[in-house]
Amino acid sequence: MNKPLRRIAIFCGLLILALLVRDNYLQYVKADSLRSDPLNRRVAIERYSAPRGDIIVDGDPVTGSVELKHGDFKYKRTYKNGPMWAPVTGFSSQAFGGTQLENLDDGILTGNDDRLFFRNTLDMITGKPKQGGNVVTTLNGAAQKAAYDGLKAQGGKGAVVALEPSTGKILALASYPSYDPSTFAGNTNDDAKARNKLLKENNPADPTLNRALRETYPPGSTFKVVTAAAALENGKYTSADQPTDSPLPYIMPGTTTPLPNEGNLPCRNATMRVALQYSCNTVFGKIGADLGNDKMLAEAKKFGFDAQQFTPVRSNASVFSDNMNTSQTALSSIGQYNTAATPLQMAMVASAVANDGRLMKPYMVDELESSYLDPVEKTKPQEMSRPLSPQNAQILQSMMETVVKQGTGTNAQIPGVVVGGKTGTAQHGVANSANPYAWFISYARLPDGSSPVAVAVVVEDEHANRDDISGGGLAAPIAKSVMEAVIKSKK
C-alpha cells in the first residue's frame, strides 16, 4: 500500500503548494493594487489615522485636526476662519474628498508623499506615529482679512486677489459669499446635509465657487490698461501726453453705431493719460480697432489671457477672442464683447505694470515642509513674460497714478504712498439688464520705489442702486484697505 501512500503524500504537498503559490500571488504580486484600491476602506482609515498636516499663513496654521470618538476614522479636518480661507485651502472631507491645496498637496499633508519617505522611515524606526507635513503659503493674513471683510461689508458677490508684483506671491485670495469647510469635513449625515445646502442648486449664491480663480467677469474699463500697453508696445503712441487721433463721437468701423462714453467726457483727441483718467471708451476702442485683433491678442496673451494659471490651484483661462472683426475688436479692447477675466488675471495686469513690465508667475505655496519643519520643496519666483518694456511700464504707471490722483480712482488714495489704479464698470446680462460688475485694479508704490502689492477687486451688488455701482465707489475702498494692510505688515 505504500506506493499510493507516497503519491498521496505528494498530492497533499501539492495542495499546500497551491495555497502557497496563491498566497504569494495575493500578498506579493497583487499586494500593492489591493492595498491601494480606493474601494479598500483601509485606504481611508489610514488616511484619517493621523492628524493631517497644516496649511500655514504668516507662521500660523489656518487648519487643524480633531480626534473623533466614533467610527473607524480617527481624525477630522477643522478650519480656523473657514469662510475667509476656503478659496485658498479648499476642503478636505472624509465623505467628499478634497479640493484645491487640500487636494493638490494631499501627499504632503497626509505624510504619504514619496519625498517624506526618509522621514517616515526614521519615524517608523524610532516608533513615532506618522505625521503629515505642512504647506506654507505666501498669503498675508492681514490682507486676506481686509479683502474678506471688505467683500462681506459690501454684502454682494465678489472676489479679491492681491499679488506681490516683484515675485508673483499671492497675498490675498478672497471670494464672497464663501463657506466653512469645517461643516462637512466628516462623513456623517450632518456633514452630508451641510454639504448639500451649499450646492448651487440649493443655494443660488453658489458659495463654494472660488470666484477669485474660477469665475470670469467682463473686465470693463480695467482692460484699457492692457489696450494702453498694446498701444505703447506697438509704438502707436510713445508718450502718455501725446494727443491721440480720436474723433468724438466715434463710429465703430464697418458699422453705423457710435461707441458711447459714460457721460460727456473730454475725449476728443485726448492724450492717453486723460483718456485713462476719464475712462474714454472712444479713445481706447479706436486704439484697439487701429491695432487690430492680432496685436491686441498678442499683448493680452503676454499678460496671461487665454491660458489657465496654476498657482498651483488652477484658475480658469481669461478670454480675449481671436478672429474678431474691427468693431468687435474695438469693443473687446474696452473690456466688453467676449472679453472676460478672472480677478487673478486682472491682478496680474496691475502687477506686471507695477513691476516695470515684468509679469511674475503667480503662486500661493511658498514651501512644503516635513513635520520636522525642514523644507521639502521651495517655490522660486519665476518670470512668466514681459508684456511691457521698463520705459513703457513707467509711462503706464504714471497714467494709472493720475487715475488715482485726480481721476475715477480717488477713493484708493493712501497718504504717503503712490497708488496707481484703474476703475471698471462692466455691463452684463441680456440688454445690460443685470447689475454691472464694479472693478478696481491697482498697485501701491512706496517712497523707496518698490511695489509691495498689486490688487484686483470685483464686486457685484444685487441690492445696490444701479447708479451707485462703479469701480471707484464700491471696489476701490476694498483695494485700498488690502493695500494698506500689506504696507502695514511690511513695516
Add this chain to the structure above:
Amino acid sequence: MSSTTNSPTHHTSTIGAIGAPSRRNTELALLIFAVLIPVFAYANVGLALDNRVPAGLLSYGLGLGLLAGVAHLVVRKFAPYADPLLLPLATLLNGLGLVAIWRLDQSKALQQIHVAGGKATNQLMYTAMGIALFVAVLYFLKDHRTLQRYTYISMVCALILLLLPLVPGLGTNVFGAKIWIHVGSFSIQPGEFAKIVLTIFFAGYLMVKRDALALASRRFMGLYLPRGRDLGPILVVWAMSILILVFETDLGTSLLFFGMFVIMLYVATERTSWIVFGLLMSAVGAVGVASFEPHIQTRVQAWLNPMREYKLSRMVTHDGIAHSDQLQQALWAFGSGGTLGTGWGQGHSELIKFAANSDFILATFGEELGLAGLMAILLIYGLIAERGVRTALAARDPFGKLLAIGLSGAFALQVFVVAGGVMGLIPLTGMTMPFLAYGGSSVIANWALIGVLIRISDTARRPAPTPAANPDAEMTQVVRPS
C-alpha cells in the same frame, strides 16, 4: 521505495529497527516553543492595541501551558512512541488561533455586531474540551485496531451526524449552508465529527473489500476498470456527497467526504482508475448540482468576480440572493498585509464582519502576519498532513494505514478547501480552518483526530515484540539526524 535504497550515508534506517527512540523529550522541547510563541503573540496584541501587556497574559499562558502539559504527559504515559511533531504543531496552531480570536474580540466594530467579545474565553474552554477528548482517545483506545470492530456502527453514526442538520427544528441555515445544529444554546457542526467517524467506516470497509475491488477488474485503455457490482460503494458515497451538496448546500463538506473516500479507495486498491473515476464523478456532480442550485451558483459567481459581488452587496438588489462582500474584503485584507504584514492588532480585518473569527480568520493572519507569517502557518498545516501520511506509511496494519491516510488526507483537503476559498483560489465553502478558527465542534473534533493519529503512530513506531512478526508490514524509512 524499498529498503534496499537505505544506506547509512543517507542517515536513514527502517522503522522496524528495535529500540527506536521515543522522542518524547523532543516533543516537550517543541511544546515549550508552541506555548511560548502564542504567549508572545498575545503580549504583542495587547501592546499594539492598548500599549500594555494584557492583564490575562499569565492566566492565558498558564492555561495553554497546562493543557499542553497534560496532553504531553498523557502521550508520554499512554503513547510513548508517538510522532513527536503532531502535538506541538496542533498546540501552536490552537494557541495562535486563540490569540487571533482574542485580538478580534477587542474590535469594537465586531463587538457591535456580536461577532466578537469574550469568544477567546469560550475557545479556551473548547480547547480544554478538545484536549480532554484527546486524552480520552489515548486512554481508552489502547490499540487503534479495536476501531475496526465498529465499522458498520460508524457508518450509521456518520449518516446520522450528516443528516442531523436537515432535521427540522434542529438544523439552522447559516449564510446559506445548512451544516449547523442547535442544541439549547450550543451550536454544533456535526460534519466535523462525521469526518472522523466516516474515516473509521471507510477504513474498516475498504480493508475487507480491497482485494475484491483491486483484483477483479478488466483492463481497458491502460486502466483497470472495476466490475459493475464493485462500483456500488463509490456510487453510494458519491450519491451521499451529492445529497449533502443539494440539501445542505455545502460544497466544502461534500468535496471533503468524496475526496477522502477516493483517496482511501486508491490507497486500498492501488488502482489509479479509481482516481480517474472519482475526478469524473465529482466533476459531473459539482457541475450538475451547480446548474440548478442558486446558492452554489452565487458562490461560484462571487469566486469568479468578487468585486462585482462587493458592489452588489452595497446596492439594493431584487434577485433574492444575499450578496456578500466578504470575499473581496478578505482579498483586500490579504493584499493590505503584504509581505510582512501590519503586525498583530494593527490590521482591519473587522471589515470582513460576519465570520471574521471563524471561516475568515485566515485573512486576519494574512493581514497582520503578512505573506511570511501565513506561509509559515500553511507550512505547519502541511507538516501536520505529512506527519499523518508518514504515520500511514509507518503503520504496520492495513486498517491503521487506511485510517491514518484518511484522516490526514481529509485534514489536508479541509485546509485546502477553506484556505483556497478564503484566498479566492476556489469557490468559498462553509468550513473552518482546523485549530485556528473559532468554534467548539472544529477544535474538539480536530483534537480527537490528532489523538487517533498519535495512537496509530505510537503503534507504528513502537518496537515490535518479535521482529518481522507481521508479514504484512513493509519496511519503510525514517529520517533520523545523525
